[in-house]
Amino acid sequence: MQNVGYLYDPDFSLHDTGEFHIENKFRTESINLLVEEKYHDMYPIPSRLGDKEELLAVHDYEYVDWIENGYDNGVRSIISSDTIISEDSFYVALKAATSTKNAIDFFAQGKGKRAFLNLRPPGHHAEIITGQGFCIFNNIALMARYAQEAGYKKVMIIDFDVHHGNGTQNIFYNDDSVYYFSTHEKNNYPYVTGDFSEKGEGRGYGFTQNLPYIDYIDDKEFLTLFEQLPQDFDFDIVLVSAGYDLMKDEEISTSQVTFDGLYEMLKIILTFTKDKPVAFLLEGGYNIESLVKSVDITLETLHTF
Numbered sequence: 001m002q003n004v005g006y007l008y009d010p011d012f013s014l015h016d017t018g019e020f021h022i023e024n025k026f027r028t029e030s031i032n033l034l035v036e037e038k039y040h041d042m043y044p045i046p047s048r049l050g051d052k053e054e055l056l057a058v059h060d061y062e063y064v065d066w067i068e069n070g071y072d073n074g075v076r077s078i079i080s081s082d083t084i085i086s087e088d089s090f091y092v093a094l095k096a097a098t099s100t101k102n103a104i105d106f107f108a109q110g111k112g113k114r115a116f117l118n119l120r121p122p123g124h125h126a127e128i129i130t131g132q133g134f135c136i137f138n139n140i141a142l143m144a145r146y147a148q149e150a151g152y153k154k155v156m157i158i159d160f161d162v163h164h165g166n167g168t169q170n171i172f173y174n175d176d177s178v179y180y181f182s183t184h185e186k187n188n189y190p191y192v193t194g195d196f197s198e199k200g201e202g203r204g205y206g207f208t209q210n211l212p213y214i215d216y217i218d219d220k221e222f223l224t225l226f227e228q229l230p231q232d233f234d235f236d237i238v239l240v241s242a243g244y245d246l247m248k249d250e251e252i253s254t255s256q257v258t259f260d261g262l263y264e265m266l267k268i269i270l271t272f273t274k275d276k277p278v279a280f281l282l283e284g285g286y287n288i289e290s291l292v293k294s295v296d297i298t299l300e301t302l303h304t305f
């Protein structure tokens with residue numbers, strides 16, 4: 001049995017996206033209910049409200065400042081109207097992103113080697129100079145930088161969300177200390193990034209790997225993609241952008257990945273991780289029933305495999 005860390009804060013519900021938005025508070029609240037009912041043994045990792053300056057490790061100052069003062073200046077969304085800015089959105093997004101530091105401390109203090117971060121808003125679409133796609137600040141990118149500060153110099157990021165994590169790719173595109181591996185549906189948001197030919201630039205060339213896939217992908221085809229996880233990147237920690245919008249009951253994609261397929265993928269990731277610390281950060285997943293079942297399988301696997 002593994003000692004698995006768990007991070008959640010009821011304040012994540014204060015990011016108010018409105019009544020009809022698919023990225024809503026019921027996602028994280030439903031996952032937390034599952035944990036309260038079934039996973040009493042998880043090690044609680046406390047949330048944390050860091051300084052906004054910490055965000056500058058991955059975001060541009062002007063952007064952070066714009067979001068901080070956005071609501072008061074009448075801003076109600078970023079670029080396309082899908083990314084909502086409510087009164088408390090800056091506070092919540094700052095808290096979600098900077099809380100990830102406590103999960104690094106959980107690893108560094110030897111309390112456990114696996115963790116699940118039930119975060120809101122999600123982060124992998126947030127680029128250096130802007131948020132988008134329901135994401136305000138890039139949680140996993142900031143966590144990668146915290147990891148490096150704590151001595152985990154080489155960071156492996158695996159992104160299985162059905163959408164390409166353009167933000168994470170953007171932040172580490174020239175960096176050879178963070179490897180970004182993404183599987184995603186080709187004909188889906190954000191459309192313009194995530195091509196196979198995007199492999200990084202300069203020193204970072206060869207440290208980004210995109211595996212876009214066809215519509216209606218099945219378990220077998222999907223699992224084959226993970227054979228391309230890099231075997232020669234000597235990582236110190238693995239961070240996973242856990243987007244459960246790839247599951248077959250999700251309306252946001254055509255992917256046909258089943259719960260069995262998800263379980264097989266999780267085992268591949270944990271085998272690849274070996275004895276290094278690994279954290280799963282919630283990204284997408286909008287069908288609540290499918291989302292909760294997917295996280296249930298994830299937590300079960302993190303405990304027992």
Ligand SMILES: [Zn+2]
Pocket residue numbers: 161162163243245283284285
């Ligand atoms: Zn997604």
